[in-house]
Amino acid sequence: MKKIYILLFFALAFSSCVNYLDRKPLDNFDATNFWVNENNVRLYAQGSYVHRNSMTGVNTTNQSYFFGYGTGYTYPEFFMWAPWSDEFVNSSAWESTVTTTQSYLNFDFAMIRRHNIMLEEVSKMNMLADEARNHWMGIAKFFRAMEYRRMAKLFGDFPIFTTTQETTSDSLYKDRDPLYKVALQVLEDYKYAAANVRLNDGSYQINRNVVLAYMTRDLLYLGTLMKYQNKDGNGAVNACLAGCKWAAEQLIASGKFAVTDDYRAVFGSEDLTSNRDVIFSRSYADGKATHCTVSYSNGYESQSPSASQKMINTYLCSDGFPIGQSPQYNYVTDNGVRLYGNQIKNRDPRLLATYRDTVVVKGWAPGAATATGISAWKFLPYAANDVENKYFGSMNITACPLIRYSEVLLNYAEACYETGAFTQTIADATINQLRNRSIKVNNQGTAQTKLPKMVIAGNDVTVNGVAINDPARDPSVPSILWEIRRERQVELVMEGFRREDLQRWSKFSYLKTKQTDVNHPTELAYGAIFNYKVLPAATKKSIRSSNNKLFSFNADSSLVAVYNLYSPTYWRDWDDNSVVYTRCYFNSVPTNTIKFYSDNGKTLTQNPGWTN
Numbered sequence: 001m002k003k004i005y006i007l008l009f010f011a012l013a014f015s016s017c018v019n020y021l022d023r024k025p026l027d028n029f030d031a032t033n034f035w036v037n038e039n040n041v042r043l044y045a046q047g048s049y050v051h052r053n054s055m056t057g058v059n060t061t062n063q064s065y066f067f068g069y070g071t072g073y074t075y076p077e078f079f080m081w082a083p084w085s086d087e088f089v090n091s092s093a094w095e096s097t098v099t100t101t102q103s104y105l106n107f108d109f110a111m112i113r114r115h116n117i118m119l120e121e122v123s124k125m126n127m128l129a130d131e132a133r134n135h136w137m138g139i140a141k142f143f144r145a146m147e148y149r150r151m152a153k154l155f156g157d158f159p160i161f162t163t164t165q166e167t168t169s170d171s172l173y174k175d176r177d178p179l180y181k182v183a184l185q186v187l188e189d190y191k192y193a194a195a196n197v198r199l200n201d202g203s204y205q206i207n208r209n210v211v212l213a214y215m216t217r218d219l220l221y222l223g224t225l226m227k228y229q230n231k232d233g234n235g236a237v238n239a240c241l242a243g244c245k246w247a248a249e250q251l252i253a254s255g256k257f258a259v260t261d262d263y264r265a266v267f268g269s270e271d272l273t274s275n276r277d278v279i280f281s282r283s284y285a286d287g288k289a290t291h292c293t294v295s296y297s298n299g300y301e302s303q304s305p306s307a308s309q310k311m312i313n314t315y316l317c318s319d320g321f322p323i324g325q326s327p328q329y330n331y332v333t334d335n336g337v338r339l340y341g342n343q344i345k346n347r348d349p350r351l352l353a354t355y356r357d358t359v360v361v362k363g364w365a366p367g368a369a370t371a372t373g374i375s376a377w378k379f380l381p382y383a384a385n386d387v388e389n390k391y392f393g394s395m396n397i398t399a400c401p402l403i404r405y406s407e408v409l410l411n412y413a414e415a416c417y418e419t420g421a422f423t424q425t426i427a428d429a430t431i432n433q434l435r436n437r438s439i440k441v442n443n444q445g446t447a448q449t450k451l452p453k454m455v456i457a458g459n460d461v462t463v464n465g466v467a468i469n470d471p472a473r474d475p476s477v478p479s480i481l482w483e484i485r486r487e488r489q490v491e492l493v494m495e496g497f498r499r500e501d502l503q504r505w506s507k508f509s510y511l512k513t514k515q516t517d518v519n520h521p522t523e524l525a526y527g528a529i530f531n532y533k534v535l536p537a538a539t540k541k542s543i544r545s546s547n548n549k550l551f552s553f554n555a556d557s558s559l560v561a562v563y564n565l566y567s568p569t570y571w572r573d574w575d576d577n578s579v580v581y582t583r584c585y586f587n588s589v590p591t592n593t594i595k596f597y598s599d600n601g602k603t604l605t606q607n608p609g610w611t612n
Helices: 002-021 038-046 110-123 130-155 179-196 208-228 236-254 309-314 349-354 405-418 424-429 431-435 479-491 498-504 537-545 579-585 591-599
Strands: 278-282 400-404 444-447 455-457 460-463 526-531 549-552 559-563
Touching: 038 110, 038 130, 110 130, 130 179, 130 208, 179 208, 179 236, 208 236, 208 278, 208 400, 208 405, 208 498, 236 405, 278 405, 309 479, 309 526, 349 479, 400 405, 405 424, 405 431, 405 479, 424 431, 424 455, 431 479, 460 479, 479 498
Parallel strands: none
Antiparallel strands: 278 400, 455 460, 526 559, 549 559
């Protein structure tokens, strides 16, 4: 009898062990035990907020849509991350070879699949109330819209997948859909998100206003990209621009946001949650997440790249006229050359809120080297000092304004112009709001003189009844549009837009640095002009020992500028009729992806001008 009991005990024990060992691990999720409550859905959505290493492009988890100032020692999307931009002097050359393997500019569908999974799984969560289900489906479509916009920027045409089944079946190998179809998909997703995402879902969480703000950004981008790259179809250009305008009008009508007087505080504050110009921001804190953006501006650490003379020349004079037209900026009295200190007097107040009023080159101040002598302090807190660690290295904790109301106003103004709806009323509601700030130099003393209002008269922008006629204007760009684009450039300088703007306007020609006169550099090739003769001997020696070259503007070499592109090796040419250059508007599709298609009997087309 005892033997029977013993055998029965072992049988039951063995059966229990088998059943126990067959159980799924409790520390892992799968589709059956994850999509069961709203907290898990929120956790899944956070995967699209997270950090990406912008230097290598390697995702620590997944692609980030809110990178901002980055973390640690990484180039942020703001300030420094600007190859192919005329905001800075840089020697980056056009791409000359086709991409062979994927990088952080991936031609892949991982994030699109991620968002489709969320969309499908949330739609089946019957335990959620309709409001919650619709909200999270809206979040999924918001992220999917952002991803398709990102892919459109990189490649133009791109395959559209709206279900997970498409990326696990033979349809995975579909060829690229035309850009206009991608744009219409983005528009459709944004419309759903704008109608269903919550108006408030807690701090630092996507809400309806965030959706609307990004909707203005992405639809303006896609609408003008298609227009100026001649890729419209099915009325996609007008549909996207109309969507941009609608979203902006909702934000304007809400009355929740406003242009604030203190321009620099938007970029140098540790908390932006109460700043009415900031619609969405990324926060930082000691021991959690820090960055290095402030350090580039602290006056001790190096700043490279730095501003071009072309960027400085973009700002209007305080009388509202460009430097080539304003009596305040008379080149004749300066013999065609003006020292930096005088250049920035009587200008748009945002100029001194963005750049220091003194030249900073190697040897001029301890450690404070810049590539051009023009030192930006747009991202420097007013309280910054040389004692606290949070202003040095990678210990910065200022919050990042991911998207601003001021940008929304500019998006709206441009979309209105592109659709023939830009009027004085629109100018007053947008650009003239930006010009009405009371900006103090370094937040001290009395406010600088405000720019005059933009006044529209027929096809011109006027100041006191005089039409603006900028000698530097691209003749292919109408006068009013030129001034709208100028306003965008100075308002959003170093916020990561300029390269994309030139791409969507089909104006990479502005990035040409090749000199027609080898004896005189272009304004995109040098920075601040200063008096070399008055410098102390030690400073002169330090400047000469650097890798920079000084270009002299007069015979006695008293007026000089740091000139980086002194070798033809660094010159960047452009020809609108040459595919060698025009192909650079879109990336090449990696050849290993094309081969992957081919190995499976399918065809993936390459972008024009790139060979396989």
